[in-house]
Amino acid sequence: MRAWYLNDPHQACTPAILEELGACVGKAFEPDKGSDTLFLTAISEKELGAAFADTLKEFGREHCMGAVSEVQDFNVVGGQVYIDVRDSADAWIRVLLFKEDRLTLPSSVWRRLVPTTEDIHVDVAIASRPDPSNGVSKAASNGAGRKGGSAFSVKTYRFASPADERRAMAVWTQRRGQDGGTRQLIVDLCRQFYDLGWVTGTGGSISIREGNRVFMTPSGVQKERILPEELYILDMRGNHLYVPPESQPGRSPLKLTACAPLFFHTYRIRDAGAVIHSHGMDCVLATLLQGEDATEFQITHQEMIKGIAGHGYRSTLVIPIIENTPHEADLADSLADAIRRYPETTAVLVRRHGIYIWGKTWMQAKTQAECYHYLFRLAVEMHRLGIDYTATPRGDGATLSPAMLTKEKEALLARGEGMGCCSGAGGGELQGSHALNGSHENAGRYEKSGIKHVLMDIEGTTTSIDFVHQVLFPYASAQVGAHVREKLAENDPEVLGDIQALRDGCPEGCPPIPEEGGEGGREGLMEAVVKNVRWQMERDLKTTALKRLQGHIWRAGYAKGALHSHVYEDVPGALARWTQGGKGGWGA
Numbered sequence: 001m002r003a004w005y006l007n008d009p010h011q012a013c014t015p016a017i018l019e020e021l022g023a024c025v026g027k028a029f030e031p032d033k034g035s036d037t038l039f040l041t042a043i044s045e046k047e048l049g050a051a052f053a054d055t056l057k058e059f060g061r062e063h064c065m066g067a068v069s070e071v072q073d074f075n076v077v078g079g080q081v082y083i084d085v086r087d088s089a090d091a092w093i094r095v096l097l098f099k100e101d102r103l104t105l106p107s108s109v110w111r112r113l114v115p116t117t118e119d120i121h122v123d124v125a126i127a128s129r130p131d132p133s134n135g136v137s138k139a140a141s142n143g144a145g146r147k148g149g150s151a152f153s154v155k156t157y158r159f160a161s162p163a164d165e166r167r168a169m170a171v172w173t174q175r176r177g178q179d180g181g182t183r184q185l186i187v188d189l190c191r192q193f194y195d196l197g198w199v200t201g202t203g204g205s206i207s208i209r210e211g212n213r214v215f216m217t218p219s220g221v222q223k224e225r226i227l228p229e230e231l232y233i234l235d236m237r238g239n240h241l242y243v244p245p246e247s248q249p250g251r252s253p254l255k256l257t258a259c260a261p262l263f264f265h266t267y268r269i270r271d272a273g274a275v276i277h278s279h280g281m282d283c284v285l286a287t288l289l290q291g292e293d294a295t296e297f298q299i300t301h302q303e304m305i306k307g308i309a310g311h312g313y314r315s316t317l318v319i320p321i322i323e324n325t326p327h328e329a330d331l332a333d334s335l336a337d338a339i340r341r342y343p344e345t346t347a348v349l350v351r352r353h354g355i356y357i358w359g360k361t362w363m364q365a366k367t368q369a370e371c372y373h374y375l376f377r378l379a380v381e382m383h384r385l386g387i388d389y390t391a392t393p394r395g396d397g398a399t400l401s402p403a404m405l406t407k408e409k410e411a412l413l414a415r416g417e418g419m420g421c422c423s424g425a426g427g428g429e430l431q432g433s434h435a436l437n438g439s440h441e442n443a444g445r446y447e448k449s450g451i452k453h454v455l456m457d458i459e460g461t462t463t464s465i466d467f468v469h470q471v472l473f474p475y476a477s478a479q480v481g482a483h484v485r486e487k488l489a490e491n492d493p494e495v496l497g498d499i500q501a502l503r504d505g506c507p508e509g510c511p512p513i514p515e516e517g518g519e520g521g522r523e524g525l526m527e528a529v530v531k532n533v534r535w536q537m538e539r540d541l542k543t544t545a546l547k548r549l550q551g552h553i554w555r556a557g558y559a560k561g562a563l564h565s566h567v568y569e570d571v572p573g574a575l576a577r578w579t580q581g582g583k584g585g586w587g588a
């Protein structure tokens with residue numbers, strides 16, 4: 001058996017790709033019990049006579065058996081034949097079968113049988129039997145593919161007329177790059193991203209997935225000068241389908257990008273269609289703006305946040321930050337960990353290095369990359385101006401609008417004596433406690449500045465991080481059942497909202513939340529909430545829904561005196577100084 005892509009005959013197709021489609025390559029003719037077997041002896045004009053043209057047409061026609069749910073075994077009893085099958089990106093794979101080869105296709109895969117020459121004697125036995133997967137390919141039943149009965153039918157198009165098809169093809173070709181190829185598209189994007197400063201100094205990288213084929217840039221090269229044939233192609237298991245020419249005159253052998261293991265994590269964990277690794281300077285600054293210890297970058301109330309999947313203008317966009325390592329490939333584990341812990345994120349920042357951004361398609365990845373870079377630039381500028389880009393503006397419930405800051409307040413902030421250190425922009429434990437060591441004169445400055453409220457971060461600022469991990473988290477986990485039971489008994493709309501948020505934002509693999517009034521009643525609902533919350537907490541997920549319910553559990557715990565927090569010893573003094581004269585208010 002040999003298999004390759006019809007649109008690029010140099011591209012071999014591995015058994016891994018066929019297996020992903022649910023196809024299986026074997027040896028020898030063994031019709032299964034209960035099979036209907038059809039012998040197609042001699043697809044030859046001489047043998048078939050008048051029926052030759054129609055037979056050819058019939059077997060050359062594309063078939064998908066999904067509707068009748070049949071598995072077909074193509075058994076070559078003599079000669080050789082092509083069976084063409086479509087991959088998950090709608091590209092034709094040509095499988096050449098020799099005598100005694102056997103190809104098994106599930107019902108969901110489009111196929112056609114093509115003679116290797118116009119007049120060939122080939123004996124093919126096609127045995128059909130019920131498909132136990134009922135039309136769902138292996139990829140889909142694994143959860144790796146698409147939803148629905150036929151895994152790939154969503155990518156299969158039929159046109160009312162040849163003219164319709166030509167029009168659609170023209171549009172798609174244009175969208176995919178002028179020459180219609182993923183290779184050319186990556187080359188073009190590399191040039192564009194170089195001009196934007198994202199892939200300079202040979203740093204940064206791009207990868208695009210076409211079904212089960214993954215295109216990646218070579219390592220350590222001038223990214224803006226890559227040629228289409230210098231790209232690697234791999235299957236989803238990491239097997240090399242295409243390796244660029246090893247030694248060209250005057251050039252060293254091309255290695256695969258060091259980002260490959262990281263790219264594969266986004267493909268395998270998130271089913272991404274494209275990934276961009278940028279070294280843009282604003283990404284690096286974003287990893288430092290909120291302090292070296294910050295594990296997240298946050299920004300809110302910006303129009304461009306709408307460009308990030310699942311976010312709106314008022315959303316707080318949260319991007320995890322992981323620590324850099326001397327070698328790019330060593331980032332893979334912490335990137336995978338961040339992807340799992342932040343199920344809503346489509347990007348991971350790497351401190352003092354750059355960012356990985358992915359999307360379902362290359363266009364979504366590019367749009368998001370542009371929005372992320374814009375937001376980082378904006379955050380840097382806002383920070384420089386002393387404006388808090390993490391704060392909700394007035395009119396949206398904020399106590400202080402950065403835009404309303406007077407010159408005096410800006411001066412206060414610029415001296416590092418104001419909000420910057422304790423409004424969430426500082427974050428680190430050391431930094432937090434130092435931030436409160438203001439002098440008595442500061443109280444006067446606050447008074448003069450007209451600042452009425454100081455909104456303080458807790459974790460590591462007023463209170464130790466250990467308190468959160470050793471007291472607050474276990475409390476939420478232990479109390480979730482009792483809290484939900486109590487609040488549901490009161491028909492409290494807040495808890496109903498919390499439950500709905502958990503239901504809507506249920507991460508992949510997390511125990512789902514049934515509808516109210518469903519099977520199992522309220523007890524079943526409560527049990528599901530407890531399982532869902534504990535599942536997320538065990539994985540240290542940071543979903544909005546989880547944080548929301550945890551916040552409510554802790555608030556109730558403080559209110560009834562079940563929870564008591566310590567504060568660092570300099571906190572009470574600092575708060576007293578800031579509130580001297582009764583001008584300020586504070587809360588922690």
Ligand SMILES: CSCCC(=O)C(=O)COP(=O)(O)O
Binds near residue numbers: 201204218257
């Ligand atoms: C100055 S580039 C250092 C390596 C790096 O961070 C990077 O992103 C490039 O990796 P590649 O192997 O794709 O060249």
Ligand SMILES: [Zn+2]
Binds near residue numbers: 203277354
């Ligand atoms: Zn890099």
